[in-house]
Structure formats: structure tokens, C-alpha cells
Amino acid sequence: MKLTNVTLHRYDMDLVSPFKTHLGEVSKREGILVEVKVNQGISGWGEGVAFSTPFYTGETVQSSWDILTQQFLPFLREQSIEHPQDVARLLSGFQGNQMAKAAIETAVWDVYAKIMQKPLFNLIGGHKEKVEVGVVLGLQDDLQALLPQYKEAGYRRFKLKVEKGKERERLEVARTIVPPHLLMFDGNGAYNKDDFDHLKSLDDLGLMMMEQPFQAGDFYLHQQLQKQMKTPICLDESITSYHDAYQAIQLESCTVMNIKIGRVGGLTEAINIHNLCAEHNIPVWCGGMLETGISRAHNIALASLPNFTIPGDISASKRYWEKDVIIPEVELENGYVVLPREDGIGYHVDLDYISEITKDLFVIDL
Known part of the structure; x- marks a missing residue:
């Protein structure tokens, strides 16, 4: 498995109704969708789930975006990745930023499952x-x-x-x-x-x-x-x-x-x-x-x-x-x-809709 390309989609989506806790209220969800491509021409998808403000953990969408674009992805460009666990191992040298790590690692799990022709579960x-x-x-x-x-x-x-x-x-x-x-x-x-x-x-x-x-x-x-x-x-x-x-x-x-x-x-x-x-x-x-x-x-x-x-x-x-x-x-x-029975996460990604909700894009060749 050779990772060839990673695309980050920073998106905005309105919730059906606001969601309120004692920590605050969320009515619009901002996040990061990660697409990983490999040399077999297959894509895998993950998601960065940090919120816009640091009310749940110290991470935010912006901090995840910055660490992915400036640190994690340039670093992974120089590494050999044969299995999703390699991503977890390689990124373990960076402190914190768990949601940013998960965003890229889960995308690799999805694409790896597709290569293996198995449902992820x-x-x-x-x-x-x-x-x-x-x-x-x-x-x-x-x-x-x-x-x-x-x-x-x-x-x-x-x-x-x-x-x-x-x-x-x-x-x-x-x-x-x-x-x-x-x-x-x-x-x-x-x-x-x-x-x-x-x-x-x-x-x-x-x-x-x-x-x-x-x-x-x-x-x-x-x-x-x-x-x-x-x-x-x-x-x-x-x-x-x-x-x-x-x-x-x-x-x-x-x-x-x-x-x-x-x-x-x-x-x-x-x-x-x-x-x-x-x-x-x-x-x-x-x-x-x-x-x-x-x-x-x-x-x-x-x-x-x-x-x-x-x-x-x-x-x-x-x-x-x-x-x-x-x-x-x-x-x-x-x-x-x-449980979906198709390979990978088991669902098809609506690329047209993702393009519609994407407000910022980052692409890097690996």
C-alpha cells in the first residue's frame, strides 16, 4: 500500500436543530473530512471531529487543520505505511492532537479495508x-x-x-x-x-x-x-x-x-x-x-x-x-x-455534496 495523495475538506453543515449542553450550544457544525488515496486508485475517508471552540477538549477545527497541514502530513510524506497501525505508531511521537491523528488514521483504515476487500468491521x-x-x-x-x-x-x-x-x-x-x-x-x-x-x-x-x-x-x-x-x-x-x-x-x-x-x-x-x-x-x-x-x-x-x-x-x-x-x-x-457489508466503511461518499459544503481545501501529494 502506497499513499499517494491526501485531501482535507473543511466543511460547514447546519444541524437540524441546535444542540445545547451546559458547556455551550452548537447550531452549525464545522469539521474536517479527510480523503486518502493509494496507488491502487482507491480512496479512504476519515473525519476530524474537533469543535470550532475548545469547549470539549483543547483541540479545535483550526488547531486540527494546522497540525495536519503543517506537521502530520508533511511528516507522513517521508514515511513508509503498510498498515493503519503504522500511522498510529508514527504519530505517537507527537503529543496530543488526538482528533487530528484520528482523522488521518481512520481514513487509512478505510482504504486498507478496501484494499483487503473486507468490511471495516x-x-x-x-x-x-x-x-x-x-x-x-x-x-x-x-x-x-x-x-x-x-x-x-x-x-x-x-x-x-x-x-x-x-x-x-x-x-x-x-x-x-x-x-x-x-x-x-x-x-x-x-x-x-x-x-x-x-x-x-x-x-x-x-x-x-x-x-x-x-x-x-x-x-x-x-x-x-x-x-x-x-x-x-x-x-x-x-x-x-x-x-x-x-x-x-x-x-x-x-x-x-x-x-x-x-x-x-x-x-x-x-x-x-x-x-x-x-x-x-x-x-x-x-x-x-x-x-x-x-x-x-x-x-x-x-x-x-x-x-x-x-x-x-x-x-x-x-x-x-x-x-x-x-x-x-x-x-x-x-x-x-x-452493519454494512460493502468493503471499507460500507457507505458511499457523496462527493458532490461534500464539494457543496466545503469552505476550504488542502491537497498534498505523498
Whole structure:
């Protein structure tokens, strides 16, 4: 396999409706689509899922664009790449910038699977025919209007964004519509050690899990809270690498883990974290990033691995977009997404639509 060319498409897409958390509101999604071409004339696609501002991690679309165009791609031009894992290994010498790393690495996984004439999910060891999916509701969403619709659509896990101090009110409304064992809330790091008693007071709700109540680096606080609660604690922002996952397990900071390909630097690292969690009986699920169908397709492949036993944030394309960049779009069938059987990510890329939404282009020959 010889990489011959990489094209970056910096895009803008309007969400169907704004998505609001306590960290901010997103109404327009900016991101980076990566196309890798090889000497066999085949293309693979990946996606940089950083946001426009650094509210989720320190990365932004601009920082990803800069590191890709000025550092990663010129560096890779001088390297030999025979397997997607080579990309992960080569870029490991650069600190941070996980989402930029994942953007190029996932594109190479897609093209490699096509060269091998295998669906990506099959290539990485997945054997499921379909994956269970869940849905996320932002602060702006009317639970009484939307939850019945999502329940009827078959979603199998319901995650709520909440405001600190108003969680019970929102969760109690949700519990009248969906059973608590399918319900969770995402703290997005809003809490601190002074909130222990408040968080413990929510234990009686019998939720599926509580996601990332404390800041990313607070492994100790998560450990202490988990010791005092029956509700499983799930880590999200805390896990940016295999080492973070290992540390969380050793410290017993969580009993569930959310794996995001972009947040951990690529599919290679995501698979390694999945395997580590499986060894320690920590169930995992696949998180989402308000991404296009290209990143969603990679998530679907990842979620086919056996220890992804909890429905992931892999909503239908129509949940976020009037039109997606893949054909066919991601659709639900009774709460599941069927694994595509075509080679690579299994979806065709709508090049005309990508050209329409692209606001900046970068091309480099390797």
C-alpha cells in the first residue's frame, strides 16, 4: 500500500436543530473530512471531529487543520505505511492532537479495508450483524415531546444533558416515559468535590449510569464517588489514551467506559482500549461527536466489537442532518443499525455534496 495523495475538506453543515449542553450550544457544525488515496486508485475517508471552540477538549477545527497541514502530513510524506497501525505508531511521537491523528488514521483504515476487500468491521474483528444504538437529548430538547418519539423509533438508551442542580427534575420527567435502567445523564465535568452529597442523592433514581461528573483529570474523585454509589460511573473526557483507560481501571475510577475514536487518537487505540476493558470486565459503549456519516460509519464498525455491550451514541443521520455526506444515510431498524457489508466503511461518499459544503481545501501529494 502506497499513499499517494491526501485531501482535507473543511466543511460547514447546519444541524437540524441546535444542540445545547451546559458547556455551550452548537447550531452549525464545522469539521474536517479527510480523503486518502493509494496507488491502487482507491480512496479512504476519515473525519476530524474537533469543535470550532475548545469547549470539549483543547483541540479545535483550526488547531486540527494546522497540525495536519503543517506537521502530520508533511511528516507522513517521508514515511513508509503498510498498515493503519503504522500511522498510529508514527504519530505517537507527537503529543496530543488526538482528533487530528484520528482523522488521518481512520481514513487509512478505510482504504486498507478496501484494499483487503473486507468490511471495516470485519477487518478489526467485529462479528455482529447489527449494533444497538442510543440517543442524546440536549438541554433545549422537550423531553415530553421527543422521548416518546425516540422510544417509538426503538432507541435502546437515552442520555440527557442536564443543568447542575436541576438533574432530578429533568430525570423524573424522563422516568415517566422510559424505564430508569435505560436512562443516564452526562455531567460533562460540571461537578466538584463539594457536590458529592448532591450526586449521591441521585443514586435512588436507579439510572443506567452517570457519565463524567468531574473534570477529566479527576480520577481520584470519580473513584471516591463510585465507592459510595450503586449507580455506575462512566468516564468520557478522562479517557484520551490507553494509559488513561489503564489508570482508570487500576484506580477503580469507573465501572463503565465511553470510547470515542477521535478522543483517543484513532481506531487502533480505540480497539486497544476495548480489549483492555474486556480483560477487566468493564463494559464499553461508543460515544458520538455530532459528526457526519463518515465518522459515524467508523463508530458503527467499532461498536461491532464484542465488549460494546451498551447501546452507543450512533443515532440515525436524520437526528442531526437534513442531508448527510454518505449514501445511504445511517438509518435505524427497531433500535439497531445494520452493519454494512460493502468493503471499507460500507457507505458511499457523496462527493458532490461534500464539494457543496466545503469552505476550504488542502491537497498534498505523498
